[in-house]
Amino acid sequence: MKSKIIASLSIILVVLALAAPALAGGWAVITLERLPSGVVVGVPLTVRFAVRQHGKTLLPDLTPTISAHNAQNGDSFSIDARPVSGSLGRYEAVLTFPSTGTWEWTVQAFTMDQRMPDLVVSANSPVSQALPKEGSRLPIMIGIVGLVIALAALGVSLRTKRRWVLSLFVLGLMVGVAGFAFTASKAEKSNEPVIASQIASDVETGQTLFIAKGCLTCHVNNRVESKYYDFRSDIGPNLTSYKGSPEFLRIWLKNPASVRPNTGMPNLELDAAEIDALITFLSAKAD
Ligand code: HEC
Incomplete structure (x- = not known):
């Protein structure tokens, strides 16, 4: 009798131990595929993102949750993301914002929330606003x-x-x-x-990408508002007054392992425009 109980207990323990990496899993880097822009109230916005456990392994079979909160009027909602079929570790969710204003939002993959850059939701299409x-x-x-x-x-x-x-x-x-x-x-x-504002907004775009791509999970940059830090990570070097050249950064951000094969920094699949904006942000003089 006793040995039976011990046997079933150990089976349970083994099952738990096997399941643990999928459940606990430590930390993850969430990388937004595209920066949303021109978000309009009531118009569905599809966001796609990748989840990398410890910044390395693309993780399938999760149900990440997106939570959004309007800082002005307190509206909030949350929604589950679905895996993108045939694309390992990538997820997709459709967000429909019910009111205008600045929305704060986070993605939670399995352990901690990763805060995303605030979204400004406007009343009508920015195209019509841009007309002379x-x-x-x-x-x-x-x-x-x-x-x-x-x-x-x-x-x-x-x-x-x-x-x-x-x-x-x-x-x-x-x-x-x-x-x-x-x-x-x-x-x-x-x-x-x-x-002038194009240059300014490139620094800003770079900073927004620094948050949206998950760089903050591993790096500190003091120019990024403190509300975006869950904790100030020292997994990678502090990049506040980074001195590397744009030429080096272009190669590094495209594929870190091509420079140092054993680096702890993942290839986040950034495109050329994103890399340019990140370089502008990292090279900008501190104010
Ligand atoms: C999973 C953690 C992780 C993420 C996410 C990450 N990095 Fe890194 N990064 C590192 C580590 C670790 C190093 C030090 C690498 C080394 O020396 O091999 C590093 C180094 C760097 C360096 C210094 C390179 C040098 O040697 O001069 C820059 C610049 C950099 N990262 C920028 C970024 C940017 C921009 C992002 C987001 C697009 C990012 N990192 C995302 C971990 C990360």
């Missing part, structure tokens, strides 16, 4: 009207030779030229801030 406003077309309209008046006056003055018609021609010409000149100067001016 009526007002910005006004100077060019005035310019055209001015030239039309000038041409008409010119036509009349050729036949009548009246003084006032000639003045009308000059006036129309001046208004026309002023309208076009104003439009041109505006176009020139508006180029500058766009270029």
Whole structure:
């Protein structure tokens, strides 16, 4: 009797021990495939991500949970992700945000939550917001009207030779030229801030990728807001004032093992644009 109990207990223990790596598993790196952008309220957003146990092994057969919370009005929801069939260790979930605002969200694969970059959910499509406003077309309209008046006056003055018609021609010409000149100067001016903000947003994109790709699980960078740290990891070096060259980084981030075959850093399958943004972020001077 006693030996039977011991036997079944040991069977249970063996089963538990075999199951343990799948259950406990330590820590994981979650890597978002694409940074979501232009998220609109009520419009489903598909997110895909990979789960790597200890940053190395792609883990299948999980049911990761995504939890989202609107920092402004307290709305929240959570949803399970499904494995992407035929793609080991990759999962997919469809998120539909019920309200506008800044949403905080995390992915939990099996042990800890990995916080993802906050998402701004807007009321309507960013494409329609980007269309030029009526007002910005006004100077060019005035310019055209001015030239039309000038041409008409010119036509009349050729036949009548009246003084006032000639003045009308000059006036129309001046208004026309002023309208076009104003439009041109505006176009020139508006180029500058766009270029500046592109550079700024590259650093920002790099920082967002640093969070979304799971770099934070292994590296600290003091420029990243503290709310994104579950703990400050020392698995990889602190990258706050990283000095490596862009040329080296391009090779390293593409495939670390091609530089050091035994490195603890995984190949996170970053594309060229993501690598560029990460390099801009890592090379930016601390503010
Ligand atoms: C699973 C942990 C892990 C993850 C995730 C990770 N790294 Fe690393 N990283 C390391 C380790 C460990 C080293 C030190 C590697 C070595 O010397 O072999 C390292 C080194 C580096 C270095 C220094 C290379 C050098 O020698 O100059 C940079 C830069 C770097 N990582 C950037 C990143 C970026 C960017 C990401 C996210 C896209 C990332 N790492 C994700 C573990 C990680």
